Amino acid sequence: MKLGSQGLEVSVQGLGCMGMSAFYGPPKPETDMIVLIHHAVQSGVTFLDTSDMYGPHTNEVLLGKALKGGVRDKVELATKFGINLAEGKREIHGDPAYVRAACEGSLKRLDINCIDLYYQHRIDTRVPIEITIGELKKLVEEGQIKYIGLSEASASTIRRAHAVHPITAVQLEWSLWSRDVEEEIVPTCRELGIGIVAYSPLGRGFLSSGTKLLENLTQDDYRKFLPRFKPENAEQNNTIFERVNELATRKGCTPSQLALAWVHHQGKDVCPIPGTTKIENFNQNIGALSVKLTPEEMAELESFAAAHVKGDRYGDAASTWKTSDTPPLSSWKAV
Template structure:
C-alpha cells in the first residue's frame, strides 16, 4: 500500500483507508467483536493504516472497538474520529459546534479510543447556529494542547471551508464521492485543491452497490440504513441497475471486479484523494487493496465519467430529513454577538 500526504500540514496516511462504521452501525446488527478486531489487525499488517470512526456510530461503541483493536499498534496507524453530532432522547440527531461540546466530545473520544491523541478530528456536520470560526477556534485549542494533531470537516460547503481554513489550516474534507455521487466535483473538490486540503472519500463503493449491484438489497437486515436511502428504492434502483451493468462490461475488459473498477476510479482522481471503503470481511478488504494499484487510462476514465455523468444514477443520497445537514453552511452572525445555545 502506497502512502500519500493528506493535505499540506504534514499528515501522511495509507493511500486507502478503512471505514469502520459498518462494523457496528447502520448496516445491520453489530458484527462479532473478535472478528472485527482481527480484520482491523489484518488491515494494518497489509499497510492500510488510515482508520475512520466516529462518536456517533451506535453511539460510541465503534470507537471502543477500534481502541481495543489498536492495543500495541497505536503508533502504526492514523486514527480519525468525529465530533459535532449527538443522539437525543427521541432518536433525533442534534448538531453542535459550540466550544464546550467540541471539547467534551474530543475528550470522551480519547477515553473510548484509549489513546492520548487523535490524528485527525472532523467536525461531523455544520452547526447552523454557531459560526464555524468558533468551532474551529475550539479545535485549534485542542491542537495546541496535543489532544488532536490535525483538523478536518465533513460535508461542509465551499464557503464554510474557506472560513474555517482562515482560522486554522484544514487538513482534510470528508465527503461522499463515487460513480453515483459526483456533485462534489463542481465546487467542493476545486476549493480543496485551491487551498491544499486533502480529500477523504467515504462510500466510494456506493454503500456496497458497486460490489454487488442491485442484488445488494436482497438480504438487508431490518435495521440496515440502506433500506431508507432513495438510491436503493423502487424505480431509482431499477434505473441504477443500468449503471451497474455498464460498469460490469468495463470491468470485464479490465480483468477486475465492478467494485474494484469503481474504487480504482476514485483512486485515479488524484494523489490528494484517499478513499475509505468499509468492509466487515477480510476477503473483501483484500479485493479493495488490489483496487488501489489499478491504473486507468484516459480512455477508461472518460468512459466511466460518461456512464456516471448526468443521468447516470437516480435518487438522493439521504432521506429529506438528513439531506438538510448535507453541505449546510455554518451560521454567519458577527462573532461578537454569538452566545452558546443551551
C-alpha cells in the same frame, strides 16, 4: 501519501469502520472485527476512520480495543464529533463546550492520548464556524488532537474555517455516482492545500453488486431508507452497476476494484476509505490499487454513471455541504 499540507501522512487507501458497529445491519462480532482491523494494518492500510456517533460510541470502543498491543503506533486514527444521537434524536452541535466534551469522550473510549485527525462530522448551522474551529484550535495547542478536518462542509464554510486554523482534510462523499462535489468543493480544497477523504467510494456497496445487495439487507440496515436504494430508483441505478461490471470484466478486475480505481485516479490528494466487515472484501478493495485506467476508460465510466443515477444521496432532512453555511461571527453570543 501526504494528506493536506500540514504534515499528516496516511496510507493511500483507508478503512471506514462504521459498518462494523452501526447502520449497515446489526453490529458484527467484536473479535472478528479486531482480526479484520489487524489484517488491514498488516496489509499497509493504516488510516482508520470512525466517529463517536457510530453505535453511538461502540465503534470507538472497538477501535480502542483493536489498537492495543502496539498497534496504535502503526496507524493514523481519524474520528469525528458533532452528531448527537441521545434519546433517539439526531442533533448537531458545534458549540465550544460540546466540542471539548466530545473530544474528551472520544479520547477515553479510544483509550489514547491524542487523536490524529479530528473532524467536525456535520456543521452546526447555529454556530459560526469560526467559534467551532477556535475551540478545535485550542485542542491542537493542548496536544489532544493533531490535525483538524471537516465533513460535508460547503466551500464558504471550508474557507472560513481554514482562515482560523489550517484544515488538513475534508471528508466528502465521492464516487462514480456522487460527483456534485467536483464543481466547487474539490477545487476549493485544492486551492487551499486541503486533503480530500472520499467516503462511500463504492456507493455504499451498490457499485459492488447492484440490486443483489438489496436482497441481503436486514430490516435495520440504514441503506433501505436512502433514495437511491428505494425500489422505484434501484432498477435504473442497477444499469450503472451493469455497465461498471461490463468494463470490469473486460479489464479482468471486479466492479468494486474498478469503482475504487476511478476514485484513486482523481488525484494524489484523494484518499478513499471503503468500509467492509469481511477480510475477502478488504483484500479485493486493496487490489484496486493495481487497476490502471486510461483517459478513455475514465471517460467511458463517467459517461453513464452520474448521468443515469436516480435519487438523492440522502433524504430531504439530511444535513450536507449544501446546507452547511453558518451565521457570521459577529452574530455569536456565547451562552
